[in-house]
Amino acid sequence: MIxxxxxxxxxxxxxVWSADKFVDGAVGIAEFxxxxxxxxxxxxxxxxxxxxxxxxxxxxxxxxNPELALGNAYGSxxxxxxxxxxxxxxxxxxxxxxxxxxxxxPILIAVSILSIILVWDGSVVRWNGILLLVVFVAVxxxxxxxELKKAKESSATLQDEGExxxxxSLGKSILWLVLGLLLLVASSRxxxxxxxxIARTLGVSDLLIGLTIVAIGxxxxxxxxxxxxxxxxxxxxxxxxxxxSNLFNTLAVVGLAATISPMDExxxxxxxxxxxLMTALTVALIVLGFRRKGDGRLNxxxxxxxxxxxxxxxxxxxxxAAH
Numbered sequence: 001m002i003x004x005x006x007x008x009x010x011x012x013x014x015x016v017w018s019a020d021k022f023v024d025g026a027v028g029i030a031e032f033x034x035x036x037x038x039x040x041x042x043x044x045x046x047x048x049x050x051x052x053x054x055x056x057x058x059x060x061x062x063x064x065n066p067e068l069a070l071g072n073a074y075g076s077x078x079x080x081x082x083x084x085x086x087x088x089x090x091x092x093x094x095x096x097x098x099x100x101x102x103x104x105x106p107i108l109i110a111v112s113i114l115s116i117i118l119v120w121d122g123s124v125v126r127w128n129g130i131l132l133l134v135v136f137v138a139v140x141x142x143x144x145x146x147e148l149k150k151a152k153e154s155s156a157t158l159q160d161e162g163e164x165x166x167x168x169s170l171g172k173s174i175l176w177l178v179l180g181l182l183l184l185v186a187s188s189r190x191x192x193x194x195x196x197x198i199a200r201t202l203g204v205s206d207l208l209i210g211l212t213i214v215a216i217g218x219x220x221x222x223x224x225x226x227x228x229x230x231x232x233x234x235x236x237x238x239x240x241x242x243x244x245s246n247l248f249n250t251l252a253v254v255g256l257a258a259t260i261s262p263m264d265e266x267x268x269x270x271x272x273x274x275x276x277l278m279t280a281l282t283v284a285l286i287v288l289g290f291r292r293k294g295d296g297r298l299n300x301x302x303x304x305x306x307x308x309x310x311x312x313x314x315x316x317x318x319x320x321a322a323h
Contacts, residue, residue: 007194014187020228022180028173038236046244073249074274079219080242081281082310089303092230096289096296104243112279122266129258136251184221
């Protein structure tokens with residue numbers, strides 16, 4: 001019990017510190033390479049913070065439990081939008097570029113609808129997994145090309161920086177990015193382990209632990225890095241993190257799991273409850289953040305609505321599991 005309490009305290013402290021350094025590293029690399037923080041958030045931060053989901057999904061699929069990978073991916077997507085963006089917007093309202101509202105979010109909605117179509121018959125066969133992986137490569141390739149083109153057009157005046165300073169800055173940024181990511185994943189694992197041990201000691205059921213602590217625990221890297229980015233005013237990084245992570249989970253994680261071990265029979269709740277909610281939450285981001293003129297904005301009211309949806313979702317899970 002004492003060891004578990006220490007793990008929670010140290011895990012939380014390291015999580016906060018490493019998230020801060022991880023964001024610093026990501027922003028530094030973006031500035032050095034002339035890339036937008038949105039692109040860095042989608043590619044590096046989004047993929048990096050999805051490492052726990054990918055690890056869990058690959059292991060579960062290779063061990064013959066691909067359904068766990070499916071639930072992990074879609075459950076994390078719901079937590080990413082409702083819990084993480086909700087909590088981040090409550091702490092610091094998030095600005096949303098028009099390009100995100102009109103481009104990236106519609107792409108994420110289209111990807112979610114594609115997933116629903118593939119899973120609608122209650123199975124995900126190997127060719128479905130391969131198709132998802134192909135779409136993943138195409139979407140990320142398009143997003144990378146678009147953002148690099150945009151960055152090239154807007155950074156023509158920023159070329160006379162001291163090369164020695166830049167090299168030193170790049171090396172330091174890469175160090176913080178890698179070290180921050182490793183510590184993010186490790187500290188989130190320690191925090192989840194400690195919380196589970198404490199909960200079991202207090203007599204909390206394994207079901208409730210799995211639906212709450214473990215589900216939220218795999219999303220802790222995204223939560224910590226998004227809040228740290230919002231606090232530093234890097235709204236694009238926070239939003240890019242969630243968009244990149246959800247694309248990664250929906251296409252790469254599920255696609256890889258299905259390719260390794262096809263899913264012949266999926267619980268109906270996945271298509272009737274989880275996937276529609278995941279898609280509806282993505283649509284809600286556009287609705288809540290849309291402004292007629294200029295960039296969009298997720299304010300504290302929107303953050304509160306998203307958090308309330310997540311609390312309601314957890315309550316529904318617990319209620320259904322109890323019957």
